[in-house]
Amino acid sequence: MSLDWLIIGGGIHGVHIAARLLGDATVAPDQLRIVDPGERLLARWRSHTATTGMTHLRSPSVHHLGIDHGALRYFAGKETSRTPGLFAAPFARPSLSLFNAHCDHIEETYSLADLHIRKRAVNCSLGHDKVTVQLDDGCEMATQNLVLAIGSSEQPRWPGWAPRNDPRVQHIFGPDFDGWPSVQQTVMVVGGGISAAHVVLRLLKEGHQVHLVSRHPLRQRQFDSDPAWLGWKYTTTFSRAKSPEQRRAMITEARHRGSVPPDVARALRRAIARKQLAWHEGEINQVEAEANRLRATISSDTDVSADRILLATGFASHRPGGRMVDDLIASASLPCACCGYPIIDSTLRWHPRIYVSGPLAELELGPMARNIAGARLAGDRIVETAGPASSSTITL
Secondary structure, three states: EEEEEEEEEOHHHHHHHHHHHHHOOOOOOOHHHEEOOOOOOOHHHHHHHHHHOOEEEOOOOOOOOOOOOOOHHHHOOOOHHHOOOOOOOOEEEEEEHHHHHHHHHHHHHHHHHHHEOOOOEEEEEEOOEEEEEEEEEEEEEEEEEEEEEEOOOEEEOOOOOOOOOOOOOOEEOOOOOOOOOOOOOOOEOOOOOHHHHHHHHHHHHHHOEEEEEEOOOOEEOOOOOOOOOOOOOHHHHHHOOOOOHHHHHHHHHHHHOHHHHOOHHHHHHHHHOOOOOEEOOOEEEEEEEEEOEEEHHHHEEEEEEOOOEEOOOOEEEOOHHHHHHHHHHHHHHHEEEOOOOOOOOOEEEOOOEEOOHHHHHHHHHHHOOOOOOHHHHHHHHHHHOEEEEEEEEOOO
């Protein structure tokens, strides 16, 4: 199969970019495909958000997968007045059910399920006039333009102390997560960010005894980075920083990692005040199995006993894409910064035929690159240059 556009990754970024290419750049549907191993597009997004028990997004309603900024509010239509809870204050944050229904609408509008190849891309090689992508079933696809819309969802971060061979210790974003308690238990949740908070609140609602272990105090932030990063002031300052190291430092400083929005913070504080939730601030030093339970020793000289431990510790910070991206970098001599992430141009090109989105684009898009707003930013840039690849030199 020979295509104009091939997108690797069927998550938030891949689906939005596909919709933009079809709807804005008028790419013919038979010239575009999305490669993703999930049973359906956005499978990992749906699985992860369902696991945490979140009810509303952290992002405002203008951040969605449609083309027009007001598309989600328009989609909600009259249901906004009929159905309470579709949007939460502040910033009209959509409910997860509404957001997912709108995603379904986008997929149906552009028949994206018909363009979904349910395979894993394992190798990419650059030719003179095309990029060849090999799938895990041995088939090959050729494309004029490749978009690497790869996130970090396949690299959950495991702390060094966490045993990998005990089914009672699981990462909530692990590929085979089945650690949700089916009977009333004592559960230790490890993590200090919004995912850990949502998991705690879900467990409390279901009647479990919960301990939350975090390395830091409660950090309250409305968003995971300042919304001003979507405006000209911050982005201009960022674009003027020519050194990848400078940009990496700015990204690190701008991100509010391990933070929770005010409404979630209030719910946690209420649970602590009512003694429904036990909060432990410190680092876990070791975990030992004793009888039918697990005992964790925390740096604050505290021992906590639990039936199971759920890790909500986010994702590893190294460059996503694994061996496929590693081999592509080596074979095509693609430029990378000291942190390992791509050095790309303002159109998100890593090579005249290769575009990136998500984490791979953050040295160009900044701290918003990974989230829904970052998908929209990437869509803007890619659509602007959609068409025959140029021979421009890739510089920062």
